[in-house]
Amino acid sequence: MTRPLLQVREVSRWFGGLRAVDNVSFDLHEGEILGLIGPNGAGKTTMFETISGFHRPTAGTITFDGRDITGQPPHRLARMGIGRTFQIVQPFRDVSVLENVVAGVVGPNKPVSDARGQARAVLERVKLDHRASILARNLALPEKKRLEVARALATRPRVLLLDEVMAGLTPAEIDEIMEILAGLRREGIALLIVEHVMRAIMSLSDRIVVMASGRKIAEGVPAVVAANDKVIEAYLGRRNTHAPA
Numbered sequence: 001m002t003r004p005l006l007q008v009r010e011v012s013r014w015f016g017g018l019r020a021v022d023n024v025s026f027d028l029h030e031g032e033i034l035g036l037i038g039p040n041g042a043g044k045t046t047m048f049e050t051i052s053g054f055h056r057p058t059a060g061t062i063t064f065d066g067r068d069i070t071g072q073p074p075h076r077l078a079r080m081g082i083g084r085t086f087q088i089v090q091p092f093r094d095v096s097v098l099e100n101v102v103a104g105v106v107g108p109n110k111p112v113s114d115a116r117g118q119a120r121a122v123l124e125r126v127k128l129d130h131r132a133s134i135l136a137r138n139l140a141l142p143e144k145k146r147l148e149v150a151r152a153l154a155t156r157p158r159v160l161l162l163d164e165v166m167a168g169l170t171p172a173e174i175d176e177i178m179e180i181l182a183g184l185r186r187e188g189i190a191l192l193i194v195e196h197v198m199r200a201i202m203s204l205s206d207r208i209v210v211m212a213s214g215r216k217i218a219e220g221v222p223a224v225v226a227a228n229d230k231v232i233e234a235y236l237g238r239r240n241t242h243a244p245a
């Protein structure tokens with residue numbers, strides 16, 4: 001296998017005495033989908049925020065394309081090729097869907113010729129081109145989720161971090177977004193997905209990392225992880241409703 005695009009090495013993030021992320025390591029390769037799962041409070045969001053630069057790790061290193069990016073701020077990481085979505089969808093509500101994506105294509109101090117054409121191409125990839133001219137606030141939830149992915153894609157990421165983009169969607173809407181994410185993998189984008197929708201994560205992910213109480217408790221292909229005793233115990237022990245099927 002090629003050198004990992006993203007390497008997380010012995011990363012910890014503590015809040016006072018609470019070890020929200022405790023000595024976690026994993027790799028993400030080009031064109032790979034890695035699922036990050038675990039019961040509520042496992043540390044998934046904290047790990048995600050640490051990789052995307054919103055939290056500084058208490059210890060450990062994060063490398064992107066062979067370069068140490070530990071502690072870099074989000075805007076610099078975005079410019080390097082690490083894109084992310086937000087759990088709470090937050091488009092500019094009062095501008096059009098297209099202009100929302102144009103803002104990502106252009107970015108601060110980044111003039112781009114034909115930004116609108118590029119934004120349209122991004123909207124096609126998330127099957128939202130037919131909604132380009134309406135105000136973002138008028139989109140239905142599944143469309144808002146796809147716009148969130150489009151805004152992240154507009155920055156031309158090589159790694160895309162997706163935070164619960166399937167939450168609140170119907171099974172049919174989940175199928176649709178799964179198809180879009182599989183398409184991004186075919187383009188060679190590496191995806192790190194934090195998600196509670198087990199059906200989706202199990203069928204989409206090439207590999208899965210499982211966290212519980214801040215630690216990595218398992219890693220591997222979906223079928224192996226789902227049968228792992230520690231994983232089953234971590235979910236059942238917390239009476240979590242999102243256990244792997």
Ligand SMILES: Nc1ncnc2c1ncn2[C@@H]1O[C@H](COP(=O)(O)OP(=O)(O)OP(=O)(O)O)[C@@H](O)[C@H]1O
Pocket residue numbers: 015018019020038039040041042043044045046047
């Ligand atoms: N900013 C913060 N300050 C203090 N504690 C925090 C902070 N953010 C998270 N925590 C704590 O860190 C632990 C891990 O939380 P985190 O949100 O990362 O888990 P999670 O796996 O994403 O959970 P969920 O699936 O419920 O979103 C929890 O005990 C949480 O209360």
